[in-house]
Amino acid sequence: MIILTVEKTKKWMREIQKLMEENKEQLTTLDQAIGDGDHGINMERGFREVMLKIEDTDYDTVADVLKSVAMTLTAKVGGASGPLYGTAFLKMSMEMQGKEVDETVFKAAVKEAVEGIKMRGKAEMGEKTLYDVWNQVANFLEEEPVEDWGALLEVCQATIEDTREMQATKGRASYLSERSKGHVDPGSMSSFYIFQALMTVVETED
Amino acid sequence: MIILTVEKTKKWMREIQKLMEENKEQLTTLDQAIGDGDHGINMERGFREVMLKIEDTDYDTVADVLKSVAMTLTAKVGGASGPLYGTAFLKMSMEMQGKEVDETVFKAAVKEAVEGIKMRGKAEMGEKTLYDVWNQVANFLEEEPVEDWGALLEVCQATIEDTREMQATKGRASYLSERSKGHVDPGSMSSFYIFQALMTVVETED
């Protein structure tokens, strides 16, 4: 089964953009609690720029779309989330190069993205960052077929909830030590929207 | 009849200090409306310093006390009210020099004070300043005996009320042009307290 086509990938980005716009304030409020209050602003700007870039461009492959996405996020977001999401999409793109994106390729691509985030952010599981969500998604995909998107989203949600009681050791929230507990990680929440958007896209008929 | 003795003059200042302290916030609030919000602070500081200076000093004459008052106000108040009240008390002192302060001397001293304020502030009647109150007091004293202190205070109060609808042309309130209307002049109010304190003192038996 083909999971992503050029069209579906564009649609994925369109859905992400919608979710980031709708949840801009929520993400910003989460970031105000344990960060600097710009995560929603950063995500909204980033995916707005992504759509400006890709909407009217012709692409031959999913890898090409995602490379464009990665470059745009890297050049337009900044902050911590820019390089991290930029790297994630770049690694996916690299893994998909010259391939159709079926289940195997998709899973491998997510795994690569997770490695990319880990490398870029020097993050480990349990440090209260978006790495937690991506890592759990990759673990889930290792065990399960990609059909059950609902279950995958539940994994995301449970991980977000897990970040609430963690003490951050990476990113801006780490400056708060003990006081970072009690709030969920904003980057984990935006990662959830990325997978939620993906579900909407893969579950709709073309 | 002797209106002021050294003791009575000290008591006058003590009463002024009390009234300025009690009404510090009111004067400041009035000054916030059409000025810079320091008139209560200035008056409270000024008469606090006056008492520090005169309370334990021995004076031979009323003129000496008032000279001390004038110097202290001039050196400790600043702003517009400092030189004006400083001048007023200095002129009174000069007029009282070498005399007992009976009704005639007192009236002449107030007249001198009014001239001093006019000279120092270049103020005319109706410009919405404390000169209005002093001038009306002097006019009243020209016609009436000094016995009826209640009537004198009524003159003050009426004058304060008159300043409400005036457009200021001198002092800080003049910057507001039209908008200075609708608020009474803070300096007129503090002048009222000066005469109110005087009434308390002259109407009490020693």
Add this chain to the structure above:
Amino acid sequence: MKKIYNDVNQMVDEMIDGITTAHSAFLKRLPNTTVITRSDVRVQGKVGIVSGGGSGHEPAHAGYVGEGMLDAAVVGEVFTSPTPDQVLEALKAVDSGAGVLLILKNYTGDVMNFEMAKEMAEMEGIKVEQVVVNDDVAVQDSTFTTGRRGIAGTVFVHKIAGALAETGASLEEVKSIAEKTINNVRSMGVALSSCTVPAAGKPSFVLEDNEMEIGIGIHGEPGIKRVPIENADQITTTLLEKILADIDYSNSNVAVMINGLGSTPEMELYLVSRKVSQLLEEKEITIYRTWVGEYMTSLDMAGFSITVLKLDDQLKEMLNKPSKTIAFSN
């Protein structure tokens, strides 16, 4: 607005100590006064320059004391003119025989207190001249009223008079260039929020979330009118038009100052500066130099003022002379 202080009645005194201790390399406090002078005060043969006023306008005025600007600043209580005896101390300290120029802003309190000091100093044989800055076009100019008040344009007067004095010019020459500067400088301000006088403990006025106060001074006194808040370009245009309507700036070279009133971030001041440049360019007025920052504040007020000084060659030369002060260094 919360304040950082120990005893509200000692704030000014402790501030003066703070300033003169932090910058003891070139500033000192005259003992038992509220006067801050150059540490090399009484420069032989040089006309002395003294300014001052209430505090709450920092860096004014101590921030302009130093080589090439003021010889002394006399510090009053918050928003309250200093008293004549303090001004007198400053005059005595700086006079080296060449006379002293007093630079004051047009407020009744300042004028009265400084004039009293001037009279006292003259009785002691010191030659004193004075100039009164009144650059605020928000206030109607009139001889029947107090007239215009002095605001941020004062800083240019300090700089220019100070630079000329440093060259050994006479008291008359220094006074005359100060007056030329005053005649050619105009300013206007706007507030987005009130300030809070520490001893008053509450804001001087209250603005709603969508309001601003046009034509604000630097003492928390209300402005000329209260209007709905506009965007940066619109506010800038309103203020600048009023300034440009006041004297003929056409074809001239100007110095511009965008002055923050206390809590407006520099980011916002630079948006104003940007629009001022555009508007002046449209009108073919050439900006010679621009200053952006906090030069004459009103405690913690949000807002800014724009100052435009019309220049001739002499004023340009003086603006560019070296100065070594806390807040205005060339």
Add this chain to the structure above:
Amino acid sequence: MKKIYNDVNQMVDEMIDGITTAHSAFLKRLPNTTVITRSDVRVQGKVGIVSGGGSGHEPAHAGYVGEGMLDAAVVGEVFTSPTPDQVLEALKAVDSGAGVLLILKNYTGDVMNFEMAKEMAEMEGIKVEQVVVNDDVAVQDSTFTTGRRGIAGTVFVHKIAGALAETGASLEEVKSIAEKTINNVRSMGVALSSCTVPAAGKPSFVLEDNEMEIGIGIHGEPGIKRVPIENADQITTTLLEKILADIDYSNSNVAVMINGLGSTPEMELYLVSRKVSQLLEEKEITIYRTWVGEYMTSLDMAGFSITVLKLDDQLKEMLNKPSKTIAFSN
């Protein structure tokens, strides 16, 4: 808190134009970038110095670009690290072959974006070294976490590295003095009120009238603890003790910076400065020089930070070298 702007998404872009237009005598914007450089950029034979970060900290970082300090500042969105492509443009613009030192503050975003740029520049044959400032003692230092963040002490690193670079020193020498400065500088801050990110439109946090936030950073992130507000001397003592406990300052000469976070009046900063002087004198630590003002702000936040830099002869010499920038002139 009301803001002065036109389009919230254009604020940073318009600010950059405002800065480079106002100070075109010595600054310029690299076309189509968010990079501000010296107008004489690419000084032959000189090691380039590049810094930057999110905006909202003005005068940092553009205020430190100029002769004797930075060659370029890369400007990000409010509180958001600039992107690698912009940093790369800066590196390319300033490199004259002698290599470039990147000075960054220890934030994950800055570190990642600048490192990506460094890699790209190296691929283009530019020699790049980097130093990471982490002076904030409010944050626990640890290799398992992000570690300490960089705050106002960064300004001293700019000054000192910039001064040495101006003498024609090598990239290694410049990097080494920057590292020495970092090793000897410590800071800590306190907030009395939150800032408001313009695009967020609401305060980053809320403090009650009697509360303050100890150990605040410069991005509106919460501090270390929230406590009842104290007087100036007490707050100063708390912060300074934490700083002095971190490295051994005994018998040393130090540079001190009292840095306003945005809306705290200078009057209050000088009360802090006064107490710092007293406390250091008691501990027989000699203040070599003090800076008081706004150097590294957090938009419109009320509060301040204290920075203490331990000096040796070389650092002293560099601190006193001339610099011609908007916000730090010698």
